[in-house]
Amino acid sequence: MTSRTNGPPYRMITRIVLSSIVLLLAMTGAAFSQSKRVLLVHSVGRDFSPWDDYARHIREQLKLQSKDPIDIFEVSLSTARFPDGNEDAFVSYLNAVFSERKLDLIMTIGGPAARFFQQNRERIFPAIPTLYAALEQRISPNAPQTDAMVSVSIDVVGTVEQILKLVPETTRVFVVHGTSPIEKQWLVAIRKLLQPLASRVEITYSNELSLEEILKQVAVLPPRTVIIYAQMLVDAAGVVHEGGRALERIHAVANAPIFAEQDTFFGRGIVGGRMTDITDVSRQTAAVAVRILGGETPGSIKTPPIPAASPRYDWRELKRWNIGESQLPPGSQILFRVPSVWEQYRLEVSAVTAAILLQAGIIGLLLVERRRRHVAQAEANSRRQEVVRLNRVTTASVLSSSIAHELNQPLGAILSNTEAAQMLLKANPPDVAQLGEILSDIVRDEQRASDIISGLRNLLNNRTESDLRTFDLNDSVRDVVKIVSPEITRRGVNLRTILAPEPLPVRCDPIHLQQVLMNLVMNGVDAMEGVAGPHNLTIRTALADADGIEVRVSDSGPGIPNDKLASVFNAFVTTKPHGTGLGLPIARTILESYGGELWAENHPRGAVFSFKLPLAKA
Amino acid sequence: MRTIAVVDDNPSMLQGLNRLLSAHGFIVRTFASAESFLEANAECEADCLLLDVHLGGISGIDLQRQLIASGRELPVIIMTAIDNEVTRQEAFDAGCVAYLKKPFLSKLLIDAIGRIP
Numbered sequence: 129m130t131s132r133t134n135g136p137p138y139r140m141i142t143r144i145v146l147s148s149i150v151l152l153l154a155m156t157g158a159a160f161s162q163s164k165r166v167l168l169v170h171s172v173g174r175d176f177s178p179w180d181d182y183a184r185h186i187r188e189q190l191k192l193q194s195k196d197p198i199d200i201f202e203v204s205l206s207t208a209r210f211p212d213g214n215e216d217a218f219v220s221y222l223n224a225v226f227s228e229r230k231l232d233l234i235m236t237i238g239g240p241a242a243r244f245f246q247q248n249r250e251r252i253f254p255a256i257p258t259l260y261a262a263l264e265q266r267i268s269p270n271a272p273q274t275d276a277m278v279s280v281s282i283d284v285v286g287t288v289e290q291i292l293k294l295v296p297e298t299t300r301v302f303v304v305h306g307t308s309p310i311e312k313q314w315l316v317a318i319r320k321l322l323q324p325l326a327s328r329v330e331i332t333y334s335n336e337l338s339l340e341e342i343l344k345q346v347a348v349l350p351p352r353t354v355i356i357y358a359q360m361l362v363d364a365a366g367v368v369h370e371g372g373r374a375l376e377r378i379h380a381v382a383n384a385p386i387f388a389e390q391d392t393f394f395g396r397g398i399v400g401g402r403m404t405d406i407t408d409v410s411r412q413t414a415a416v417a418v419r420i421l422g423g424e425t426p427g428s429i430k431t432p433p434i435p436a437a438s439p440r441y442d443w444r445e446l447k448r449w450n451i452g453e454s455q456l457p458p459g460s461q462i463l464f465r466v467p468s469v470w471e472q473y474r475l476e477v478s479a480v481t482a483a484i485l486l487q488a489g490i491i492g493l494l495l496v497e498r499r500r501r502h503v504a505q506a507e508a509n510s511r512r513q514e515v516v517r518l519n520r521v522t523t524a525s526v527l528s529s530s531i532a533h534e535l536n537q538p539l540g541a542i543l544s545n546t547e548a549a550q551m552l553l554k555a556n557p558p559d560v561a562q563l564g565e566i567l568s569d570i571v572r573d574e575q576r577a578s579d580i581i582s583g584l585r586n587l588l589n590n591r592t593e594s595d596l597r598t599f600d601l602n603d604s605v606r607d608v609v610k611i612v613s614p615e616i617t618r619r620g621v622n623l624r625t626i627l628a629p630e631p632l633p634v635r636c637d638p639i640h641l642q643q644v645l646m647n648l649v650m651n652g653v654d655a656m657e658g659v660a661g662p663h664n665l666t667i668r669t670a671l672a673d674a675d676g677i678e679v680r681v682s683d684s685g686p687g688i689p690n691d692k693l694a695s696v697f698n699a700f701v702t703t704k705p706h707g708t709g710l711g712l713p714i715a716r717t718i719l720e721s722y723g724g725e726l727w728a729e730n731h732p733r734g735a736v737f738s739f740k741l742p743l744a745k746a
Numbered sequence: 747m748r749t750i751a752v753v754d755d756n757p758s759m760l761q762g763l764n765r766l767l768s769a770h771g772f773i774v775r776t777f778a779s780a781e782s783f784l785e786a787n788a789e790c791e792a793d794c795l796l797l798d799v800h801l802g803g804i805s806g807i808d809l810q811r812q813l814i815a816s817g818r819e820l821p822v823i824i825m826t827a828i829d830n831e832v833t834r835q836e837a838f839d840a841g842c843v844a845y846l847k848k849p850f851l852s853k854l855l856i857d858a859i860g861r862i863p
Binding site: 532535539541543544548562566573 | 755756758759761762763765766768769770800802803825827828829847848849850851852
């Protein structure tokens with residue numbers, strides 16, 4: 129029962145597991161059978177320029193160009209750093225590690241590794257194809273039939289010639305060079321190659337200096353010197369320099385332009401020129417490797433030495449050393465150009481410029497508008513001043529009888545008293561006590577006349593500028609009442625003021641407001657002249673609403689004839705026999721100039737002139 | 747000795763005229779208003795009335811008219827601090843013997859009084 133119920137699922141699971149194992153084995157077998165094993169043998173180490181660049185590009189290109197999977201192993205011929213490196217040990221090491229594994233290709237990177245393999249070819253996998261890469265043709269060994277080679281051609285003399293064309297004033301060349309065996313070997317070649325140029329420029333070599341000493345020298349090189357950064361693997365002090373760090377340090381302190389033959393240093397401080405294009409050389413090297421891996425005989429693949437590429441220059445270095453672009457050889461390519469602000473931020477600059485132009489336009493319009501407003505304000509001020517002048521004249525006219533009365537009274541008293549004193553002085557003996565009283569009275573009357581003149585001076589002052597200020601309108605009413613009450617009393621009018629208990633701040637010229645009030649009050653007094661019955665004049669101030677105050681001047685006169693109610697504010701319209709017809713229109717104009725309004729109405733016992741003014745904001 | 751009544755609502759003026767006329771040897775009676783003058787019946791004993799036009803209550807011109815209306819023949823010298831054609835005309839119409847504008851020299855006043863018969 130149990131076997132019947134569990135049988136089919138059990139058999140199915142077993143079948144799936146077995147099928148999976150078979151499939152996995154098949155796949156693994158396929159992978160192993162197709163994978164190509166390549167051994168990269170570095171000279172000196174993995175991270176020494178320019179070979180590190182070669183190795184990196186070759187790895188990438190191999191994987192890119194090969195149809196088969198590439199399994200890369202890498203070893204470094206560290207012994208190449210030292211003149212007495214024990215190569216036997218390295219041979220043993222390679223055999224120990226790789227004899228049991230089938231290698232499809234050995235690639236050496238750089239001259240030392242190539243030389244090592246050729247010298248020990250019989251002892252290291254003699255049957256395995258070997259490709260010598262990243263080496264200069266002059267120092268490369270001849271390849272046997274089983275081996276292939278992709279070399280580069282470095283034109284040392286051409287490089288210096290280029291430099292002399294680019295920087296014609298050059299008199300000295302300082303060559304940065306290391307002291308490892310391969311560098312020494314290369315230095316011998318360079319010295320020999322550059323010998324013909326010795327008559328044109330003085331050439332010095334740094335191979336006997338440590339990097340620290342080199343740094344000191346390049347900082348204080350004589351004028352018209354250029355630096356050629358040849359190679360710096362190991363300096364004279366035996367210090368190993370990986371990557372491009374040595375160049376970077378030299379570049380940081382050098383007082384002369386630096387040139388190099390390998391484009392691995394391009395962009396890291398050298399000016400540029402015709403340089404070996406490591407990317408291209410690596411691509412060609414990988415192509416040869418793929419052909420060998422595909423079954424071609426290495427000895428049958430012949431590639432000519434690859435020359436330096438078209439000249440390339442670092443724009444930043446050209447600028448730094450003031451080398452004009454017109455001096456560069458034809459076909460030169462300039463890289464690392466720092467774009468101008470315009471090139472880099474074309475859109476932003478355009479937008480900002482547009483915004484600035486727009487703003488400038490708006491500002492211009494605003495300025496024009498402001499100018500117009502100023503002109504309009506000047507005109508308005510001019511008109512207001514004219515109105516104010518007329519108002520002053522009108523006020524003076526209204527007050528003329530009052531002025532005469534108020535001044536002539538004390539003057540009359542002074543004159544009478546003075547003449548009386550003169551008479552008293554003729555007596556023998558004069559009445560000194562009475563003379564004293566007379567003089568006191570004269571002083572008092574003089575003071576009174578002076579007070580009257582002071583009060584009127586403010587009111588009738590011929591000012592050209594408005595004195596705009598915020599003040600309590602109730603104070604204005606009090607001042608006006610003080611000025612006009614003698615005249616009002618003299619004319620038998622009862623003046624009553626009902627002032628708002630709270631302050632009524634308004635913003636205008638207080639004299640203008642006093643003149644308006646004076647005008648309205650004297651208007652009311654005049655209206656009651658010759659009218660029977662009690663003569664009452666009331667000035668009432670109050671808050672009209674949240675934004676304004678209201679002043680009402682009411683009299684108990686005959687009121688304004690209905691046909692003149694509408695025109696009473698027109699110029700030269702008057703209900704008085706001796707009126708100018710200017711007082712009310714002027715008062716209205718002044719109030720309107722401060723944002724107020726003035727109107728007239730009749731009430732059962734006389735006329736009411738009311739005006740509103742905006743409440744001054746705190 | 748002549749008696750001069752003076753009516754002026756300005757105390758200082760009133761006092762000054764009192765002193766001046768007294769110094770010239772006149773008997774002077776002063777009144778601050780037309781009403782007080784009438785109340786005192788001063789017109790009966792005065793030989794001349796020196797009268798201001800603008801008074802608090804009854805004006806000088808009105809008082810002058812009232813005196814004429816009541817048949818009194820009191821010579822009136824009008825004085826005013828506000829000189830204008832209307833006032834001048836009204837004063838002479840009401841029969842004043844002289845019209846003086848304040849401030850005036852005492853000579854004008856004494857001469858005017860002297861011309862009164």
